[in-house]
Amino acid sequence: MANSELDLIERIRKRVALPPGSGAILGIGDDCAIFRARGAAEDLLLTTDMLIEDVHFRATHRAQDVGWKALARGLSDIAAMGGEPRFCLVSLALAPWAGSRWVDGFYRGLLRLAARENAPLLGGDLAHSDKCMCDIVVVGTVPRGRALRRDGARAGNAIYVSGALGGSALGLARGRGNAWKRHLHPEPRIALGRFLRSELGATAAMDLSDGLSLDLRRLCLASGLSAQIWTPPVFPGATLEQAMHGGEDYELLFTLPARASVPLEFEGLPLARIGTMRRGRPGAVEYDGVPLAPLGYDHFRNV
Amino acid sequence: MANSELDLIERIRKRVALPPGSGAILGIGDDCAIFRARGAAEDLLLTTDMLIEDVHFRATHRAQDVGWKALARGLSDIAAMGGEPRFCLVSLALAPWAGSRWVDGFYRGLLRLAARENAPLLGGDLAHSDKCMCDIVVVGTVPRGRALRRDGARAGNAIYVSGALGGSALGLARGRGNAWKRHLHPEPRIALGRFLRSELGATAAMDLSDGLSLDLRRLCLASGLSAQIWTPPVFPGATLEQAMHGGEDYELLFTLPARASVPLEFEGLPLARIGTMRRGRPGAVEYDGVPLAPLGYDHFRNV
Numbered sequence: 001m002a003n004s005e006l007d008l009i010e011r012i013r014k015r016v017a018l019p020p021g022s023g024a025i026l027g028i029g030d031d032c033a034i035f036r037a038r039g040a041a042e043d044l045l046l047t048t049d050m051l052i053e054d055v056h057f058r059a060t061h062r063a064q065d066v067g068w069k070a071l072a073r074g075l076s077d078i079a080a081m082g083g084e085p086r087f088c089l090v091s092l093a094l095a096p097w098a099g100s101r102w103v104d105g106f107y108r109g110l111l112r113l114a115a116r117e118n119a120p121l122l123g124g125d126l127a128h129s130d131k132c133m134c135d136i137v138v139v140g141t142v143p144r145g146r147a148l149r150r151d152g153a154r155a156g157n158a159i160y161v162s163g164a165l166g167g168s169a170l171g172l173a174r175g176r177g178n179a180w181k182r183h184l185h186p187e188p189r190i191a192l193g194r195f196l197r198s199e200l201g202a203t204a205a206m207d208l209s210d211g212l213s214l215d216l217r218r219l220c221l222a223s224g225l226s227a228q229i230w231t232p233p234v235f236p237g238a239t240l241e242q243a244m245h246g247g248e249d250y251e252l253l254f255t256l257p258a259r260a261s262v263p264l265e266f267e268g269l270p271l272a273r274i275g276t277m278r279r280g281r282p283g284a285v286e287y288d289g290v291p292l293a294p295l296g297y298d299h300f301r302n303v
Numbered sequence: 304m305a306n307s308e309l310d311l312i313e314r315i316r317k318r319v320a321l322p323p324g325s326g327a328i329l330g331i332g333d334d335c336a337i338f339r340a341r342g343a344a345e346d347l348l349l350t351t352d353m354l355i356e357d358v359h360f361r362a363t364h365r366a367q368d369v370g371w372k373a374l375a376r377g378l379s380d381i382a383a384m385g386g387e388p389r390f391c392l393v394s395l396a397l398a399p400w401a402g403s404r405w406v407d408g409f410y411r412g413l414l415r416l417a418a419r420e421n422a423p424l425l426g427g428d429l430a431h432s433d434k435c436m437c438d439i440v441v442v443g444t445v446p447r448g449r450a451l452r453r454d455g456a457r458a459g460n461a462i463y464v465s466g467a468l469g470g471s472a473l474g475l476a477r478g479r480g481n482a483w484k485r486h487l488h489p490e491p492r493i494a495l496g497r498f499l500r501s502e503l504g505a506t507a508a509m510d511l512s513d514g515l516s517l518d519l520r521r522l523c524l525a526s527g528l529s530a531q532i533w534t535p536p537v538f539p540g541a542t543l544e545q546a547m548h549g550g551e552d553y554e555l556l557f558t559l560p561a562r563a564s565v566p567l568e569f570e571g572l573p574l575a576r577i578g579t580m581r582r583g584r585p586g587a588v589e590y591d592g593v594p595l596a597p598l599g600y601d602h603f604r605n606v
Contacts, residue, residue, distance in 0.1 A: 008403075008406065008429065009429065011407075012410055012424070015410065015414055016414065016417075016423050016424045016425075017418075017423065018423055018425075019421060019423060022389065022390070022421065022423065023389060023390075024389070024390050024423055024425055026425070027423065027424070027425040027426060028424065028425065028426050028427075029426075030426075032426070033390070033392060033425035033426035035389065035390060035425070035442065037340045037343040037344075037345050037347060037444060038343065038344045038345050038444075039342055039343050039344040039345075040340040040341065040342050040343035041340075041341045041342040042340050042341050042342075044340060044347070046392060046425070046426065046440070046442070047426070048392050048393075048394045048426065048427050048428045048438070048440060049394075049428050050394050050396055050428050050430045050438070052396055052430055052432050052436075054433070055396075055430060055431065055432060056430075086325065086326060086327070086338065087325070087326075087327050087336070087338060089336060089349060089351050089440070090351075091351045091352075091353050091438045093353055093355055093358075093436065100311075103311065104314075107315055107318065111318055111319065114319075115320075118322060118325065120319050120320065120321055120322060120325065120327055120330065121315070121319045121330070121331065122319075122321075122327055122329070122330040122331065122336035122338070122349070123330060123331050123332075123333075123335070123336040123349065123350070123351065124331075124351050125351045125352050125353050125438070126311065126312065127353045127355055127358060127359075128358065129355050129358060129434070129436070130357070130433065130434060131432070131433060131434075133355075133396065133432065133436055135351070135353070135394045135428070135438035137349070137351060137392070137440050139338065139349070141340060141341075
């Protein structure tokens with residue numbers, strides 16, 4: 001993993017200094033960056049996410065599903081920090097095959113989710129390219145200093161996930177059924193993220209975009225801890241492998257003081273404890289007592 | 304121009320409602336979106352800009368020039384609204400040919416400009432793709448309600464540009480010399496933008512990214528006016544055609560009350576009057592009394 005995404009991000013991060021007094025509260029390495037405007041009662045959360053033809057989707061996908069998913073991924077990052085979405089921007093590069101019908105469908109899907117989540121589209125950029133490529137920017141807010149970060153977990157904290165894992169990976173493999181719908185139409189857990197922040201007192205949170213094994217490793221690294229986990233809830237029909245390493249579930253992974261009282265579900269979405277944060281080699285994850293390799297989706301693993 | 308970029312943007316814009324009380328002050332159609340956080344003394348400016356291999360740059364360009372230019376384009380949008388850059392985010396999709404040396408060079412160029420302009424890199428996204436593609440997000444601030452917009456020009460206002468036009472187009476054609484340097488290393492006019500807002504009382508401003516003829520048309524459309532212009536300052540060696548229609552000069556185009564006293568230059572950069580805003584068909588531009596076709600760079604003209 002000499003050239004893994006984590007390494008590359010770390011190399012970039014080391015070169016960036018956050019000037020004190022600039023309003024930059026949190027930089028590279030979490031779901032969102034955090035910025036505080038002068039005098040503001042709320043902090044701003046900002047995230048960007050790319051969706052690329054033949055990497056994240058294909059020309060055969062319905063345009064409105066692509067538009068929906070592009071925004072859902074960004075909204076999920078806002079959810080992961082306990083924020084409220086406020087608006088979005090979209091940069092869209094169009095391939096020659098993507099005519100005005102495709103473009104209309106893309107914006108229809110995106111704007112439907114934007115309207116539902118109160119995240120109006122305020123701008124972006126347009127260009128042509130060989131392949132379609134979309135970069136979404138979502139901006140949210142959170143009360144000053146209250147964002148849920150990856151680096152807040154403490155030794156002894158309980159580890160939880162929402163929902164069931166592996167559904168998106170199963171859907172991608174099958175290309176049909178409920179799992180496929182889930183792959184195409186992920187649901188950003190906005191209300192849950194807000195609940196974790198304001199009611200449950202979560203110490204850390206992130207969204208599961210690249211697979212539990214890799215994402216939990218990232219949370220552990222940020223918090224300087226290791227983790228011991230057992231089998232998470234598995235999406236009906238999915239394999240344990242898909243649940244442990246499959247990407248794009250967009251459920252929330254979060255930590256809480258061990259004594260916290262956690263409901264079994266939130267608005268119909270199950271919340272399940274899957275383990276405990278421990279002192280130990282930062283980033284190490286044990287599953288049923290055996291080291292778990294971070295096999296989740298890494299754009300840079302094989303570079 | 305049935306499918307031009309302007310038409311497409313207008314079609315998208317019509318579908319987006321800005322919810323009152325959401326903090327969204329200005330949406331699609333200007334250099335930046337404007338957002339006001341609760342209680343904040345300053346407004347946020349946000350802009351995104353894509354830079355795509357074989358559209359905006361080639362694999363033979365130096366990586367650090369590409370990184371510099373990616374950020375410079377976004378900073379220029381902040382300058383156009385009279386803002387101060389505060390931070391940036393970068394989404395980068397890497398082609399197979401772009402190894403770690405290229406990546407390091409890209410970030411070196413970008414971070415050098417980011418450090419100079421106090422716009423630290425706070426985040427972004429990384430992916431692989433067939434071609435390199437970068438989407439930059441720059442966030443700036445401006446005192447509450449004071450952003451320079453495209454829609455503020457009044458009939459009778461004088462029209463000005465900074466610097467000389469056509470240099471970037473000349474450089475692209477020649478591939479060497481001062482004009483080529485200018486094409487590779489555009490200079491965002493941050494200090495000038497701030498001066499226009501706080502000292503000169505400019506009524507409208509925008510940056511010249513797609514050519515004077517097209518960009519002035521956009522300013523006229525936004526302000527509901529027409530314009531009469533004469534020959535603008537031409538970059539040494541460039542043709543009048545390049546000055547009128549060539550893109551990527553990143554100079555500022557701005558309007559002022561006709562009686563405003565404007566210095567001949569600002570920090571060594573010439574400021575020249577090139578015409579007058581008029582009542583008349585919105586968007587119509589006359590050059591020496593003859594209608595000027597908007598021939599500047601439009602990604603969607605020939606779709």
